[in-house]
Every structure is written in structure tokens, then in C-alpha cells.
Amino acid sequence: MTEGNICRIFVRNTFQTGEEQHRKTYRSPPVFSPNQYFVVMIKLFSLFAVAIIASVAMISCSTKSNPTTTPTTTDTSTILTALALPNGTAAPDYNSSTIESVWSSAAPLAVTASAIGDNFSGSSFPVTIKSIVSSQNIYFLVQYNDATENNFQQPLHFNGGDPKTSTNWTIDNTTYDDGVSLIFEDPANQGKSGTKTFPADGCTMLCHTTTTSQWDKGMFSETNGRYDLWYWHTGKGNGSGYADDKIALGDPDFKIRKDDDNAEIYHNNVIDDNPGFQPYLVAGGTNRNLDKRYFIAEETKQTFADGVPINPATNKAWAANDIVSAYSISLPQDPTNDYFDVHAKGYYSSGAWVVKFQRKLYTGASNLDTQFSSGNEYLFSFAIHNNNAPGNHYGAANKSFKLKMP
Numbered sequence: 001m002t003e004g005n006i007c008r009i010f011v012r013n014t015f016q017t018g019e020e021q022h023r024k025t026y027r028s029p030p031v032f033s034p035n036q037y038f039v040v041m042i043k044l045f046s047l048f049a050v051a052i053i054a055s056v057a058m059i060s061c062s063t064k065s066n067p068t069t070t071p072t073t074t075d076t077s078t079i080l081t082a083l084a085l086p087n088g089t090a091a092p093d094y095n096s097s098t099i100e101s102v103w104s105s106a107a108p109l110a111v112t113a114s115a116i117g118d119n120f121s122g123s124s125f126p127v128t129i130k131s132i133v134s135s136q137n138i139y140f141l142v143q144y145n146d147a148t149e150n151n152f153q154q155p156l157h158f159n160g161g162d163p164k165t166s167t168n169w170t171i172d173n174t175t176y177d178d179g180v181s182l183i184f185e186d187p188a189n190q191g192k193s194g195t196k197t198f199p200a201d202g203c204t205m206l207c208h209t210t211t212t213s214q215w216d217k218g219m220f221s222e223t224n225g226r227y228d229l230w231y232w233h234t235g236k237g238n239g240s241g242y243a244d245d246k247i248a249l250g251d252p253d254f255k256i257r258k259d260d261d262n263a264e265i266y267h268n269n270v271i272d273d274n275p276g277f278q279p280y281l282v283a284g285g286t287n288r289n290l291d292k293r294y295f296i297a298e299e300t301k302q303t304f305a306d307g308v309p310i311n312p313a314t315n316k317a318w319a320a321n322d323i324v325s326a327y328s329i330s331l332p333q334d335p336t337n338d339y340f341d342v343h344a345k346g347y348y349s350s351g352a353w354v355v356k357f358q359r360k361l362y363t364g365a366s367n368l369d370t371q372f373s374s375g376n377e378y379l380f381s382f383a384i385h386n387n388n389a390p391g392n393h394y395g396a397a398n399k400s401f402k403l404k405m406p
Ligand SMILES: [Ca+2]
Pocket: 146, 147, 148, 149, 150, 178, 385, 386, 387
């Protein structure tokens, strides 16, 4: 390792130590700690918060919907009846863009997703959700139209000139990746917030948008409720096959936690040189067969400071308006870790997302994950994230949906 490498890595490590401050200032990581979540909510509901909201892959955190939105579908049900995978039929494959024919036998839940967020507007659109259950797993298929495929989360933007000059780089801090969140209430730990409950009020009951003498801002029930949170977003999920696996906890935590804080596979890739920035890594080699325009596989990465005259995303010399992901990604060292229970990938084609989830029915961690049992019912909600700070999203506030297990 050269002295330059040591220096650069040191800078990066220093940066990561100060990550909280950086993220508050420049961009929002889609993987958010509870503290970051509070930062989000503070900024989101501040008059001065515009594009620096820390990331919260959250379901409804405001009950305010855009009054101008026009639903384009009529919701006829709040029930999602999961289909038992027929004997002899292959299970859905989250690694395949094909919508398997078995999905046509699963009844869709059709929901109008409306804009949710403070001063956030956007047209409503229909979302369909289906579920299939095998002897081992539960599968979800989420489909919706989206005019733009957004794969970057506040990426680095090269403005031309010498790419080794940090001041030639900025961060596109109003750019966010697309995503889908699902959240499930643990039937054995149903929370309450004042008079609000998840069955009656949906995930709105989890949202604490102002700090009071009693509560910090955040997403939690005020009693000991548990809410299993799955967040697929393109920048991470389509480079790894995993959704974030979290838990929104009430008493005594009153916060959202990752199922394992130490198992993250989606890492900061921005060196803050103040002034200016540099990428830490760029794509290299086969890039683990990931698209070099969007993903940086750590297994085959190149270190930018070592000298990378050709942008691997374009196969040309660095040029103004080149974009580099603000995150690099690896596959997990231990796929059995509780943070990697939720497999998910999304497929974008012809102006629409098809997003597939897969999880074991039983993870064995009832303190972190909803355990799905045959014949039972589970209340849930969802959110669609479309190139917006995650506090601003689309969903159905003020009501919950019911998953019926076969
Ligand atoms: Ca989009």
C-alpha cells in the first residue's frame, strides 16, 4: 500500500467517523440510524429543510397528503389475501425480472398511493401488491408506474476539469433513488400512540413529528409496539439483492433500529475534502456483473486515488456531468445475519417498477421480525419512494392493510 493510499483511507475513515455531520450537511444515507431519523424529522418539519433530509426509509410520517392529488384508481379493499404456492409450482424468484405465471393466480391489493410529506406534492398513482406463501417463505410483488428510473442516492457529480481536483466535484443532494417500504405490525406487540392504533390509523400512529417534553421526534409507538420494516431501494437492493431489515420499537427504545447495526453492506463512497469531494472507489473488473453506471461492487473495486483516468461507467475519459455513486456495495460476509433476512430486487421497464420481496416465514428473531404463521392475519402498510427525500413518499396514510395468510 502506498503512502497515498494510507492517507486516502485515513481521510475516508475520518470522514466516516464524522459521517453524521457530513450526512446532515450534504446527503442522506438511505440507511438511517434512529438518531439520523430524528435529524430527518427535525429538518423535514422545519421551514428551512429543503434537500438535506437525513434518510429515513419511512412509511407515513406525516398525515398531510397533497390535497390537489387525484386518485387514479378506486381502492376496493384493504385485504391482501396471500396465495398458497400450489404443489408442484416453482416459487417466485426475486433474482428474475420475469413475473412468474403463478402470480396471475394471486389476488391483487390495489391501492392509491398519495403524496405524504410536509409541503410535498405529487400526483397519486395506483399500486398493486400481491403475496404468495410457500412452505418456507413469503413473497411479495409490488408494481407501479414510475416515469423515471432513479438509481442514485445523492451521488457525486463531476463538473469537468481535472478529476483529481476535489473542487471539481459536487454532490447532487436533491437526487434520491427509488424504493418500496413494507412495514408490519407484530400481532403480539401492537402499539398505541395516545388514542391512535395501527389498525385504525395506519402507520401515521408511529410518526412523531415534533419534540415534546415526553417524546423525541421519530417513528415508534408510545407503548411497547414492534413494527418490522423492510426497505428496498435501488442503490442498495439492486446491487445486492437485499432490502434493509429494521424494526421500529416502542417502549423502551422509542426508535428505529437496524436488525444489526454492524452488518451494513452499503458504504459511504464520498471523501469530503472540504472544499470539494472525491470518490473513494469506482467500479472495476467485472463489477460483480453489476451495471457500472450505477453500482460499485467492493469485491472488484478500483481506488480512485490510485489513478483511474477512464471513467468505468462510460469507458471514456472523465467528462463534465459524469456521475459516481455515493455508496459502494458488497455482498454480506454472513448471509445468515439477521440483517439479511429480506431479499428484494426491483426491475424497471417501460415506465414501471416490478419489485419482488422474499423472506422466510420464520426468522427466529421475533424481537426483530414479524413471524408469519399459516391462517393468521397481519396488519401492514407500505410506501413508494420516487426520487424524493425519504420523508417525502407516497402511500396510504391513516389506514392499515391486512395480510391474510393461507
Ligand atoms: Ca423514479
